[in-house]
Amino acid sequence: MTSTQNVATAEQKSRFYSFSLGWLGLLALILLWQLAAILINKTIFPSFTTSIVAALHLITGPIFETDILPSIERTLEGFLISAVIGIAVGMLVGHYKSARSWTTSVFDFLRSLPTPLLVPVAVVIFGLNGHMVVATIVSGAIWPILINTANGTSTIEPTMIDTAKTYGLKGRSLFLRVVLPAASPQIFAGLRIALSVSLVIMVVAEMLGGGSGIGYFIANAQQSFNINGSYGGVIILAALGWIFDTSFLMLERRILSWQRGTVGGSANA
Amino acid sequence: MTTAIPTSANKDLGTGRFRKNRGNSARSIGGIVAAIVIWELLSLSGAVNKNALPSPPSTFAALIKNFGGLSKSLFGTLEAWVIGMLIATIAGVVIGTLVGRSPVADAASETVVRMMRPLPSLALIPIAILVAGLGLKMTVGLVSFAAFWPIFINTRAGVRQVDNRFLESGSALGLKGLELLFRVILPAAAPLVAGGIQIAISIALIVTISVELVGGTGGLGQFVLLAQQANALSEMFAGIIVGGFIGWLLNVLFMNIVDRVLPWRTQGEIN
Numbered sequence: 001m002t003s004t005q006n007v008a009t010a011e012q013k014s015r016f017y018s019f020s021l022g023w024l025g026l027l028a029l030i031l032l033w034q035l036a037a038i039l040i041n042k043t044i045f046p047s048f049t050t051s052i053v054a055a056l057h058l059i060t061g062p063i064f065e066t067d068i069l070p071s072i073e074r075t076l077e078g079f080l081i082s083a084v085i086g087i088a089v090g091m092l093v094g095h096y097k098s099a100r101s102w103t104t105s106v107f108d109f110l111r112s113l114p115t116p117l118l119v120p121v122a123v124v125i126f127g128l129n130g131h132m133v134v135a136t137i138v139s140g141a142i143w144p145i146l147i148n149t150a151n152g153t154s155t156i157e158p159t160m161i162d163t164a165k166t167y168g169l170k171g172r173s174l175f176l177r178v179v180l181p182a183a184s185p186q187i188f189a190g191l192r193i194a195l196s197v198s199l200v201i202m203v204v205a206e207m208l209g210g211g212s213g214i215g216y217f218i219a220n221a222q223q224s225f226n227i228n229g230s231y232g233g234v235i236i237l238a239a240l241g242w243i244f245d246t247s248f249l250m251l252e253r254r255i256l257s258w259q260r261g262t263v264g265g266s267a268n269a
Numbered sequence: 270m271t272t273a274i275p276t277s278a279n280k281d282l283g284t285g286r287f288r289k290n291r292g293n294s295a296r297s298i299g300g301i302v303a304a305i306v307i308w309e310l311l312s313l314s315g316a317v318n319k320n321a322l323p324s325p326p327s328t329f330a331a332l333i334k335n336f337g338g339l340s341k342s343l344f345g346t347l348e349a350w351v352i353g354m355l356i357a358t359i360a361g362v363v364i365g366t367l368v369g370r371s372p373v374a375d376a377a378s379e380t381v382v383r384m385m386r387p388l389p390s391l392a393l394i395p396i397a398i399l400v401a402g403l404g405l406k407m408t409v410g411l412v413s414f415a416a417f418w419p420i421f422i423n424t425r426a427g428v429r430q431v432d433n434r435f436l437e438s439g440s441a442l443g444l445k446g447l448e449l450l451f452r453v454i455l456p457a458a459a460p461l462v463a464g465g466i467q468i469a470i471s472i473a474l475i476v477t478i479s480v481e482l483v484g485g486t487g488g489l490g491q492f493v494l495l496a497q498q499a500n501a502l503s504e505m506f507a508g509i510i511v512g513g514f515i516g517w518l519l520n521v522l523f524m525n526i527v528d529r530v531l532p533w534r535t536q537g538e539i540n
Binding site: 028101103196215 | 298301304321372379380383386387390392393394398471474475479482483489496497502506509512513514516519520
């Protein structure tokens with residue numbers, strides 16, 4: 001009894017130890033930045049505190065409504081559209097062998113295409129606005145979802161599908177009630193990648209012609225030598241990336257709690 | 270604990286059933302032909318936007334006509350890509366190994382890695398322009414920064430997760446220090462390292478082309494941007510086709526090298 005308790009506290013201790021060590025590491029990096037900035041003392045390299053203050057100014061200022069919110073909206077919109085199309089097409093392609101062999105090479109090519117190259121096309125089609133940004137996000141974020149879904153679907157135990165069919169499930173209910181849950185760990189792994197892809201593509205699309213948004217703001221700040229502003233913008237983007245990733249993992253853990261301990265999923269381990 | 274980045278789409282394509290069906294090459298060529306026919310129909314009918322989508326024949330004509338300019342642009346892009354990837358790979362593997370072998374450094378880098386992993390590195394383009402000015406040096410710097418993270422993260426995870434039985438058998442056989450590192454630890458970590466490099470390959474290409482688009486520093490990105498600004502849409506699509514092809518080729522080449530150099534790769538996959 002006591003021995004297991006000891007083991008538990010020892011484990012807790014070492015967990016606490018590595019946790020605090022992790023934050024110490026981050027703190028050390030920040031201190032390094034601060035010191036380097038003070039020593040170098042150049043306007044193009046502001047210190048950490050200056051950048052944080054600039055970021056706070058941006059969040060509390062009018063920029064929040066004109067640039068930050070639109071960026072978040074576009075990222076989530078592009079991500080959700082990619083998720084719906086990617087999961088639907090991915091399940092079909094994964095389930096039907098012939099669909100798979102027809103599309104493999106075309107999808108291989110399209111997903112290798114560096115998405116930023118498509119920004120000029122989107123500009124021609126949609127003009128310089130938010131729709132252009134969303135369209136570019138979809139053209140990049142759809143691939144990890146589609147491929148992971150197709151792969152998860154094609155590796156489902158055939159007996160599972162056969163059993164469902166024996167029980168009379170077919171068509172949409174077969175997909176929604178058997179295929180989708182069985183492939184969900186892989187789908188979530190794809191969704192997580194797609195979420196960070198969405199954020200990256202949002203930034204570059206806005207820099208090239210979003211008309212508004214954080215990417216647009218950062219690029220503009222650099223051109224008008226608002227140096228603190230562009231560092232502040234980067235900090236906001238880094239925070240957004242972290243918030244998106246963390247909330248996604250929490251959501252995944254909740255939705256996939258029924259299959260903890262079985263295969264796959266990006267939150268496992 | 271941060272796990273290794275799942276090798277996303279690429280890994281799954283390589284090992285899942287998705288790829289095994291590739292033997293069916295007639296159908297996959299049929300798929301390409303069908304895609305080109307759909308493209309032609311879309312362009313003819315003007316369903317998308319008549320001025321935005323040139324037809325396949327005019328795109329391929331532009332591809333041949335601009336062969337010289339395109340190869341020059343492609344060379345510029347690949348130059349920055351290769352140098353950036355080299356730096357990122359060496360730095361990522363070396364630092365990842367050091368950090369993965371040291372429990373203290375491993376724990377101390379945990380939070381930093383968690384913060385850096387979702388950072389959209391393209392946001393750093395304006396700052397990189399400010400600090401280093403436009404040019405090859407700045408592109409290479411940014412490319413190697415962005416490509417460093419997946420390689421570092423996966424190497425760190427791979428080195429950390431080496432099976433204790435391997436380590437014990439290694440030391441029982443008298444291996445230690447560098448010999449243990451090169452003959453046991455690194456080969457055991459190699460599949461994950463390769464996965465990290467594979468992710469970095471596409472990230473590096475995306476960053477290179479984005480810098481070219483935003484900064485106008487030559488290369489494929491600037492080629493496409495200039496074509497768009499000159500309203501030469503066939504040229505623009507020719508540039509995009511070349512971009513897709515080179516992205517595909519780099520991936521396939523790397524996969525082939527990995528299959529040849531690491532035949533044990535499939536057994537070492539960690540999710």
